[in-house]
Amino acid sequence: MSAQIIDGNLLSQQLRQDVAARAAALTAKGNQPGLAVILVGADPASQVYVRNKVKACEDNGVFSLLEKYQADMTEAALLARIAALNNDPKIHGILVQMPLPKHIDPTKVIEAISPRKDVDGYSVLSAGELLTGLPGFRPCTPYGCMKLIESTGTKIAGKHAVVIGRSNTVGKPMALLLLQANATVTICHSGTADLGYHTRQADIVVAATGRRNTLTADMIKPGAIVIDVGINRDDNGKLCGDVDFAAAKEVAGHISPVPGGVGPMTITMLLVNTIEAAERETN
Numbered sequence: 140m141s142a143q144i145i146d147g148n149l150l151s152q153q154l155r156q157d158v159a160a161r162a163a164a165l166t167a168k169g170n171q172p173g174l175a176v177i178l179v180g181a182d183p184a185s186q187v188y189v190r191n192k193v194k195a196c197e198d199n200g201v202f203s204l205l206e207k208y209q210a211d212m213t214e215a216a217l218l219a220r221i222a223a224l225n226n227d228p229k230i231h232g233i234l235v236q237m238p239l240p241k242h243i244d245p246t247k248v249i250e251a252i253s254p255r256k257d258v259d260g261y262s263v264l265s266a267g268e269l270l271t272g273l274p275g276f277r278p279c280t281p282y283g284c285m286k287l288i289e290s291t292g293t294k295i296a297g298k299h300a301v302v303i304g305r306s307n308t309v310g311k312p313m314a315l316l317l318l319q320a321n322a323t324v325t326i327c328h329s330g331t332a333d334l335g336y337h338t339r340q341a342d343i344v345v346a347a348t349g350r351r352n353t354l355t356a357d358m359i360k361p362g363a364i365v366i367d368v369g370i371n372r373d374d375n376g377k378l379c380g381d382v383d384f385a386a387a388k389e390v391a392g393h394i395s396p397v398p399g400g401v402g403p404m405t406i407t408m409l410l411v412n413t414i415e416a417a418e419r420e421t422n
């Protein structure tokens with residue numbers, strides 16, 4: 140038996156059609172949605188990601204403003220740019236690419252972004268809205284993972300979901316979204332005594348550790364849904380996730396690949412959040 144591959148590129152393509160239609164409707168009302176993307180420094184991976192984000196905007200009728208700064212940009216200068224973008228009516232979403240250089244405090248930067256423009260969903264307010272079930276921006280990666288899980292047609296309510304990883308950007312919000320969908324949720328992490336014990340009971344596993352081969356075939360319940368958030372390199376320098384994909388796909392029921400799974404969905408949900416931000420500001 141071989142798992143069904145959850146195609147994040149295909150699902151993205153479908154969801155982006157709706158994004159493009161909503162962007163066109165907003166533009167017709169004189170309020171084209173706009174996203175500002177700020178990159179500080181020249182990390183090669185970050186350069187690829189921001190380019191993909193800007194391209195996705197262009198392809199779907201969303202205005203984008205890419206601002207690149209030298210790694211030695213001061214924190215004060217970055218905060219001043221954010222303040223200006225907060226007051227720019229053409230900009231509905233502001234994304235500051237992480238990680239930032241060490242001399243800049245990411246919390247200060249995130250909290251400087253207007254909550255109405257926090258399309259990454261990284262702010263304390265957005266986190267609180269998710270925790271309490273209030274409407275607000277959901278962090279793009281876990282939001283995209285939910286869409287991938289839903290696309291399998293499997294009912295989430297009552298299922299046992301295991302999230303591996305507890306970061307503020309993926310693991311914790313992922314667990315909250317699954318909980319909101321009425322899954323029974325277990326959060327595993329680097330301090331978990333026996334990871335396989337937990338994952339073998341999971342109907343849904345989301346792997347978000349940033350370590351390749353975190354989840355191997357023997358740790359997966361036959362037929363389970365496996366979502367791979369990892370972005371790693373194998374010994375040949377090839378992009379790979381946290382899951383031993385080749386073996387896991389023989390056990391899982393549905394599995395998302397890397398690349399072509401969560402990555403494109405992260406960008407798609409960024410577009411969705413930007414559209415929502417613009418719709419809120421449109422009469």
Ligand SMILES: Nc1nc(=O)c2c([nH]1)NC[C@@H]1CN(c3ccc(C(=O)N[C@@H](CCC(=O)O)C(=O)O)cc3)C=[N+]21
Nearest residue numbers: 187188191234235236237238259398399400402403405
């Ligand atoms: N403020 C902020 N917001 C983010 O959303 C954010 C961030 N900082 N910092 C870094 C992570 C990472 N991230 C990715 C987005 C798309 C792909 C993506 O499109 N991946 C392609 C492959 C791209 C390639 O070839 O390298 C895929 O998986 O198919 C990957 C990673 C967003 N992040």
